Structure formats: C-alpha cells, structure tokens
Amino acid sequence: MIITRLEFLNRTRLDQHTLDIWIEEEWLVPERADSELAFSEADIARAQLISDLIAEMGVNSEGVGVILHLLDQVHGLRSAMAHLLDSARDQTKATTEES
C-alpha cells in the first residue's frame, strides 16, 4: 500500500516544510516511485515517533538523529537475534526428529 505525499501530510498532521527537513535529515527515507515520493505505514508510524520525541519528550533535533540511529540499530539487532533463535530452534527440532 503506497501512501502519497499529500495523504502522508494529512495523516501525520505535519506541514510541508517540516517534512522536507525530516527527509533531508534522513529521519524519514520514503521510496521514490516515478519521481513521486511513496510512503509506507511504517513511515507514518516513524513520523509519529519523531513527533513524540520532540513534542512529548522535549528532545531537540540533534537528539532525534542520535535516537533514531540507535533505535535502528536496536531493531537490526532484534531481528538478528530473532533469526538466530529461529535457526537454533530449527536445529534443535531437526536433531530431535533424527534421533
């Protein structure tokens, strides 16, 4: 499901200028389809997170970049961990099936 720029602004209640800055800072990295920006539901949730950081937690714009960078690493680690546990589980299952 592709979300257009206009729809994205409506749903996140962001203004055009703020969105441009966030994209420039690479806090948001929407895909490009036919020179148009194409957003996903994940982008919307990420924008809400950025709004929460700024409005509710008083994080300044330097801090937002640092937090997002660390958070992306956390999710990278979480998926690697999940994958590792899956492999270990498959391995255990294969061993019990054989014996």
Added chain:
Amino acid sequence: MKDPYETLGVQRDASPDDIRKAYRRLAKKLHPDLNPGNKDSEERFKDASLANELLSDPDKRKRFDAGEIDAMGTEKPRERYYKDYAAEAPASNSYNNRSGYADFGDTDDLFAELFRQQARQSRKAPGADLRYRLSVDFLDAVNGASKRITLPDGGSLDVSIPAGIQEGQTLRLRGKGASLAGEGIAGDALVEISITPHRFFTRVGDDIHLELPITLAEAVLGARVKTPTSNGSVMLAIPKGSNTGAVLRLKGKGVARRGGHGDELITLKVILPLQANAELEAFLSTWKPGPSYDPRQELQS
C-alpha cells in the same frame, strides 16, 4: 481506571508545569518505541498518556476534580507503534541498521555464518510458509508413497511420504511456500500428515497388530495359514494347540524405523462354525477331556 494524579505521580495541587514534567519523565522511560520488547511499558505508557491528556487540559482537569467526568480517556489510543512495523518485516525495512553487530561478522565462527545468512536473506525477504494437510492411507504411511497435492491456485505439489511416517508428523518442503512478487526466496510448504485407519491393521509404535481368526481344527491341530502383512501375504505357521489370545510374531513385518523394522503381532481368535454342527455336537457329547481341562480354574476362590 487508575487515578490520573497517581499515574503521573503528582500531587492534586500540582502546577501545569509539574504535570508536564512528570509526564515527560514517564514518556521518556515508557514510550513503546523506546522499549520495543516490553509489553508492560506499553500499557503503562497508555495510562500515562490518558492521565496527561486529562490533566494538561485545564478545563478537563477542573471537571475531573469536580467529579463531573471520570478518568476514562477520550482520545483513541494509538494501536500500532513504529516498533511493530520494524519487527514485522525486518528485512524489507529500509531503516534497519546492521552496524550494531557488523563486527561479529569478522570473526570466523558459527555466528559469522549465521549473520552472513541473515544479511543475504534480508536483501531478498523469504516468503511465508504455507500449511497444508494431507490424508494418507494406512499402508502408504507404512510403506512410503508419492502423493500430489492440488493447490487452490491450480498448481500442484509433489510430496514424497517417507516409509513409517506417523500421524500428525509435518513434512517441510523447502522453498515450496509463497514467494514475494515473483522474486526473493520462497518460504516453505509445511504438510501435516493424517493417517486413515485400516480395516484390520492397527499400528502401535513401530509394530503392526492384527487379529487373525482361525478355525477350531487349525487351533487344535496346527496349520499353515495365509496371513496379510503390510507388504503382501505370508504363510504363517500356527502351532498345534494354539488358543484364542495367543500372540504370534512376524519379525520385521512392522513399520520401518531407524536401523530396521518393527514386527507384526498376530493375535489368534478361534471361531466356531457359524451354524450348529451335528457332528461336532455328537463328538463333544461323548468326549471326555479329563479333569486337567478346567478353563475356569483361576476363577475359583
């Protein structure tokens, strides 16, 4: 609903600034996106958000203090956070960052291989596993067979049933699941096996049980009797004087298992002629078996 003052940990006469500070402190600690693995913090964050919504609005706060409204929130709580999307499809998420463990990949060990696999797969996300159920005849399950499943989309799936498969066992066909938009690694097909019962064989572990009816003469005099097994008939030698309930064993005629086969266990059952037989009656009325023939000896007290 908990008391919003208590939720935020402020006094009832707290200033708006105190409330804002208290909420911020909780939000920083409890925001679900900052605690991606913690369900509990998500609940507590919801409570804190509702409390803040109520107490940060001077009008709502006044009405709450006066008892006009209760602490139920009006704003719809957010259903999904960014963390849910990041966890859902880690491979397709362009924000995911591997620098948190990139250095593990340098070491030449098991973990390095696992992480390399993960890196490879995340470029092309594997599709979902698809589940099927396949009903297999008793004898096909014992002897092994090749089956074809017709899929809802008109395609088909060849399943090779290994000899000795058990009820409820699942076969994993690598790469036969769904693939994403024609590219990427396909998921697996998981085929759960159910075995239909047989007319006269039953399976107990690796052994096959059979109840074999025999005539009175075969029981008394002994005989060679044609007996079905899971792979054709054999001539079974019934020893002289075999009674109902006697169990004979055909070694290796059971279900395949690691390093051999189970056995077929045959329980004999003597069947009298179905119609009255005058000759048999005449013989038995003159027959004197002697005092040692007492089948109910054990029942006497």
